[in-house]
Amino acid sequence: MSPRDDGLPEDPQDMKLMIHALVDGELDAAAALAVERRIAAEPELAAEHARLVALQTAVASLPRPAVSDDFLARIAAIAETRKTDEAEAAQAEAVKVEPFAQPPQRQGEVIEMRPRASARRFGSFDWRQMAASIVLTAFLASGATQWLTTADNGSDSFAVAIANGHRRSLLAATPVDIVSSDRHTVKPWLDGRIGVSPPAPDMAKDGYALLGGRVEVIGDRPMPALVYRHHEHLISLVAAPQQSGAKSVPVAADLEAGGFLLVHWTDGAFSYWAISDAERPALDDFVARFRAAVIANPAAGSPG
Amino acid sequence: MSEKILAARFAEVVLPHLGDALSLARWLTGNPADAEDVVQEACLKAHAGIAGFAGGNARAWLLTIVRNASYTWMARNRPRSVVSVGDLADLDDVSPPPDNDADSPEAALIAKANSAAVEAAIAKLPQPFRETLVLRDINGLSYREIAAMLGVPQGTVMSRLARARGLLMADIGGRHEPA
Numbered sequence: 067m068s069p070r071d072d073g074l075p076e077d078p079q080d081m082k083l084m085i086h087a088l089v090d091g092e093l094d095a096a097a098a099l100a101v102e103r104r105i106a107a108e109p110e111l112a113a114e115h116a117r118l119v120a121l122q123t124a125v126a127s128l129p130r131p132a133v134s135d136d137f138l139a140r141i142a143a144i145a146e147t148r149k150t151d152e153a154e155a156a157q158a159e160a161v162k163v164e165p166f167a168q169p170p171q172r173q174g175e176v177i178e179m180r181p182r183a184s185a186r187r188f189g190s191f192d193w194r195q196m197a198a199s200i201v202l203t204a205f206l207a208s209g210a211t212q213w214l215t216t217a218d219n220g221s222d223s224f225a226v227a228i229a230n231g232h233r234r235s236l237l238a239a240t241p242v243d244i245v246s247s248d249r250h251t252v253k254p255w256l257d258g259r260i261g262v263s264p265p266a267p268d269m270a271k272d273g274y275a276l277l278g279g280r281v282e283v284i285g286d287r288p289m290p291a292l293v294y295r296h297h298e299h300l301i302s303l304v305a306a307p308q309q310s311g312a313k314s315v316p317v318a319a320d321l322e323a324g325g326f327l328l329v330h331w332t333d334g335a336f337s338y339w340a341i342s343d344a345e346r347p348a349l350d351d352f353v354a355r356f357r358a359a360v361i362a363n364p365a366a367g368s369p370g
Numbered sequence: 371m372s373e374k375i376l377a378a379r380f381a382e383v384v385l386p387h388l389g390d391a392l393s394l395a396r397w398l399t400g401n402p403a404d405a406e407d408v409v410q411e412a413c414l415k416a417h418a419g420i421a422g423f424a425g426g427n428a429r430a431w432l433l434t435i436v437r438n439a440s441y442t443w444m445a446r447n448r449p450r451s452v453v454s455v456g457d458l459a460d461l462d463d464v465s466p467p468p469d470n471d472a473d474s475p476e477a478a479l480i481a482k483a484n485s486a487a488v489e490a491a492i493a494k495l496p497q498p499f500r501e502t503l504v505l506r507d508i509n510g511l512s513y514r515e516i517a518a519m520l521g522v523p524q525g526t527v528m529s530r531l532a533r534a535r536g537l538l539m540a541d542i543g544g545r546h547e548p549a
Contacts, residue, residue, distance in 0.1 A: 082532060083528050083529070083532055086528065086531060086532050086535070087513075087528070090506065090512075090513070090531075092512065092513050113476070113477070116477035117476050117477045117480060117539050117543065118535060118539075119477070120476075120477040120478070120480040120481040121480050121535055121538055121539055121542070122507055123481060124480055124481065124483055124488045124542070125488060125492070125503070125507040125508060125538075126507065126508070127485070128485055128488060128489060128508070129485060130389055130392075130393050130508075131389065131392040131393050131396050131402055131405060132389075133388045133389050133392060137388070137392075137406055138385070138388060140410065141384070141385065141388060141409070141410065141413045142381065142385060144380070144410075144413055144414060144417050145376065145377035145380035145381060145417055146377060
């Protein structure tokens with residue numbers, strides 16, 4: 067199979083998974099289009115697709131158990147006749163599924179949607195994010211070598227690199243590699259990619275929604291970056307793991323790079339750079355709230 | 371929350387999905403009659419936990435309870451048939467079924483397969499594969515929802531689904547007389 071530029075996996079097994087994802091409506095429009103083109107071009111893939119569609123149709127047309135009126139009435143009666151003590155007895159077992167009742171995000175949209183109607187609802191899925199991250203990393207690494215030697219002796223080149231990363235993220239299709247407002251998703255993702263993840267407090271109630279994370283390469287080091295949104299502005303927060311022996315740096319708010327405002331400080335195990343095109347007061351407010359949130363809940367922020 | 375509000379919530383959250391609940395329980399227990407018992411137990415638990423249901427996908431929430439109830443029920447009533455659900459890593463190493471020759475009109479054969487053949491093929495699947503296939507192709511949950519329910523990564527959901535379907539296609543599509 068010759069290499070293509072459609073971004074799809076070359077491995078036949080992985081390509082099959084893409085066809086499954088297409089049939090299941092789990093691909094976004096761009097990926098679905100790319101897979102459909104491949105299918106049109108390759109008879110073997112077309113045959114696999116046809117088999118899958120036939121199988122899904124066969125499975126979907128299986129007779130479903132009928133909900134008899136009698137059964138429905140029995141279940142409906144539960145809500146009317148349950149005694150509190152019985153409910154409490156059952157509570158213990160029900161509790162263990164309750165985490166599902168606080169879904170990470172956006173599950174409200176799924177209510178009542180049938181499978182095929184939900185097609186293309188989710189954004190990119192993992193392989194695309196992975197590909198994006200790899201491409202971004204390679205791109206940054208190649209562009210970053212020219213000042214690699216100066217990266218250590220001052221925060222200016224560092225600040226410029228962070229500004230460039232932030233600008234690129236604004237130009238990219240999505241400013242994040244992993245889309246999630248849930249730190250329990252973002253942190254493991256960063257851990258898995260680069261073995262380190264900064265505190266990622268949820269500050270949506272303060273007006274700073276966590277959009278997700280991405281990997282920045284500054285100098286020769288990959289670093290975790292969190293992306294928050296404040297009204298129309300994005301705030302990138304790059305967290306550099308502290309070198310041992312590095313001094314703690316108080317907030318320095320007078321940095322500016324590439325037309326963006328920068329705030330730099332050091333807390334605990336990380337050195338932070340917050341960068342945004344937001345107004346200065348908003349950025350300062352973000353920094354203050356972030357630091358407060360990390361101090362209030364250090365468990366959310368243990369490095370790595 | 372008052373009893374009245376809880377009852378209304380139960381009617382809204384649980385009752386519309388009884389068909390899905392029965393169908394999942396039927397595939398997990400392998401028996402339509404047992405499915406009603408399991409779903410009834412699940413609904414008791416759902417009612418007890420309804421105050422903690424914070425919104426979101428009601429169907430996925432109920433099916434999670436049904437799944438738990440199914441395994442609890444089987445452990446109690448049919449301990450011998452229960453597959454350990456905690457130790458599935460080895461199953462993910464099962465190699466995919468060999469490709470049949472791509473030229474055979476398998477799609478047509480699969481499409482023509484009768485319900486009994488399809489049901490038998492599903493019933494023969496190893497439990498984790500069957501569970502994943504049923505949640506996706508019968509209950510219509512998304513990869514993400516299935517991953518959350520089973521506590522496995524989405525990639526595992528995808529590979530189990532692909533293998534389940536591969537086994538089904540080989541079974542159903544391979545039933546034709548050799549030419």
